[in-house]
Amino acid sequence: MSAPFHPDEDGALVASATAGFARAHARHVELVEDPLHLLARRRDPRRRVGLVSGGGSGHEPLHAGFLGVGMLDAVAPGQVFASPHNRQVYAASRAAAGPDGVVHVVKNYTGDRINFAIAAERLRLDGIEVRRVLVDDDVATDSEETATGRRGTAATVVVEKLLGAAADRGAGLEELAGLGQAVAAASRSLAVASRAQTAGAGGGPAFELAADELEYGVGIHGERAATTIPRPPRTELLRRMLDDLLAALPPSRDGDGGVLLVVNGLGGTTSLELYSLFDEVTALLGAAGAPVHGSLVGTYVAALDMAGFSLTLTRLEPGWSELWQAPADTPSLTRLPVDDPEVTP
Amino acid sequence: MSAPFHPDEDGALVASATAGFARAHARHVELVEDPLHLLARRRDPRRRVGLVSGGGSGHEPLHAGFLGVGMLDAVAPGQVFASPHNRQVYAASRAAAGPDGVVHVVKNYTGDRINFAIAAERLRLDGIEVRRVLVDDDVATDSEETATGRRGTAATVVVEKLLGAAADRGAGLEELAGLGQAVAAASRSLAVASRAQTAGAGGGPAFELAADELEYGVGIHGERAATTIPRPPRTELLRRMLDDLLAALPPSRDGDGGVLLVVNGLGGTTSLELYSLFDEVTALLGAAGAPVHGSLVGTYVAALDMAGFSLTLTRLEPGWSELWQAPADTPSLTRLPVDDPEVTP
Structure with missing residues (x-):
């Protein structure tokens, strides 16, 4: 993929955009370069569960635009239209975990599912509880013939907003996972x-x-x-x-x-x-x-x-x-x- | 101008977009349909001067996106790429005037200059003091050969932000006009x-x-x-x-x-x-x-x-x-x- 105003080197777009984003929003966001992820600088002290999302780049402001109080604690951005590596998800989740663990908000694409699942496995080995909320809202892909199910799209913002508010009220891991899945199902x-x-x-x-x-x-x-x-x-x-x-x-x-x-x-x-x-x-x-x-x-x-x-x-x-x-x-x-x-x- | 998802009738785009905007941002914005303008619902009690802007549509979020505390009090939107009518500017200014009067933030285009000037003349006849801040930041049009001068573009947001903050500190009419013109000149x-x-x-x-x-x-x-x-x-x-x-x-x-x-x-x-x-x-x-x-x-x-x-x-x-x-x-x-x-x- 190439377009008029991109950096000249391959792969530099996401790295420089992420750096620019962190610089422009230094009050909200902290950048970690390796493995690449972004952390919210502040969280409500009542929050017991870290909310982590991520996915391919090219969908901005999803997800990094929603880092901060009331929404996400950490984000793992992949290359354009490509899943983040599970190392990124793992590092983001380690940094963002609350005392009750982590909820992963995952859009329903095979690469995202796999990488978030591998990260979750590693987190559990570390003793960190993880629940996944899978967002699958796109009716265009609602067919019993496809094994992959509906794609995850803009309902992700709704899920992230409602979960963030519930987390700020002190909701626990199971409550958040249940709420997130209910919101996804209703979208x-x-x-x-x-x-x-x-x-x-x-x-x-x-x-x-x-x-x-x-x-x-x-x-x-x-x-x-x-x-x-x-x-x-x-x-x-x-x-x-x-x-x-x-x-x-x-x-x-x-x-x-x-x-x-x-x-x-x-x-x-x-x-x-x-x-x-x-x-x-x-x-x-x-x-x-x-x-x-x-x-x-x-x-x-x-x-x-x-x-x-x-x-x-x-x-x-x-x-x-x-x-x-x-x-x-x-x-x-x-x-x-x-x-x-x-x-x- | 026509594009894929416009309303079917000519002229309906700006009317329906403005109505949709006011509905989506009802906490910030009040719509007045005739003559068309938008008012901020709240203002800092220290503000003595109303800040009013406007211009052709198609530049959103400029100007209506900046209505509210800390920025603009009223906005007059024209049709796409066309100046608002002076009746719109007049009505917006009447509604937004503070005890010390009104500052008009005007991008340097002939139609905008004329319509804001006519409105200012009418406001003065009503006893309302008006000063104009002309934004003319576009170096692409910086030539001594053009009588119209530089076009006004994105520096308008900077002017509106700095003037809004100064107005919220209680700055008077002359101070705001001087500040606005200094910011425009420095942009x-x-x-x-x-x-x-x-x-x-x-x-x-x-x-x-x-x-x-x-x-x-x-x-x-x-x-x-x-x-x-x-x-x-x-x-x-x-x-x-x-x-x-x-x-x-x-x-x-x-x-x-x-x-x-x-x-x-x-x-x-x-x-x-x-x-x-x-x-x-x-x-x-x-x-x-x-x-x-x-x-x-x-x-x-x-x-x-x-x-x-x-x-x-x-x-x-x-x-x-x-x-x-x-x-x-x-x-x-x-x-x-x-x-x-x-x-x-």
């Missing part, structure tokens, strides 16, 4: 693209689409979808996506049917467009009996510079809204306490 | 692109570049540069840009030569690439005797989905670093107070 995503990410020395798109085509169900590494569709009018497209998502979403156990909504840009889609989509999607969900109780709009889980967006829905259970709104202080997601005595309303 | 930017923004029904780029070409000195509305250059190795490109910027930057009056650095994506450039650029630019600036004392890295002033980036340098004067670090609570720029008793280091 579904779907992505469409109008232009693939830039790839190759020539700087062209990784795959070709005609101007009037959309890739419906694209993956965050540029995996082609099962279907390339003629571009429908926007409202028709959104209705189709929401129909597919709501049909796949498990019913609420104890909630009122409300959802969290993430309108996520894949890297090359403007903020203007994402907020406009959010406006219409919110209205459509309200009409469908799934009112939006919390949201994120922006580029949170990118596929490099792909032009497109994904929608993620999480069906809320009691208490999850409070976790969603809880304070967070990370480079890419901040929630201040709502009552700030310094400032008048 | 220069330069932008390069490898692919123009998407335009036209076909979804192609607004202008053509070969795979081995860069537009050196591109504008944030896709204005072509004076020079299209063969793509140099990255370090050579960065040295050339910094040479041009440092040559144009006024010397420090009382500072130590240190700078604020904004590495700004133009919309279609990945976070990975921006942080990697930041890492190298910071090192080059240190070697050039212009150490970086504060920074922003990300998409802050976009040109829709243009692939490229800009560098902005502001030569620091005494006290400006403190204003840069001062607390802010806006949708797109947050600074928490550094000492947070809730959390252990």
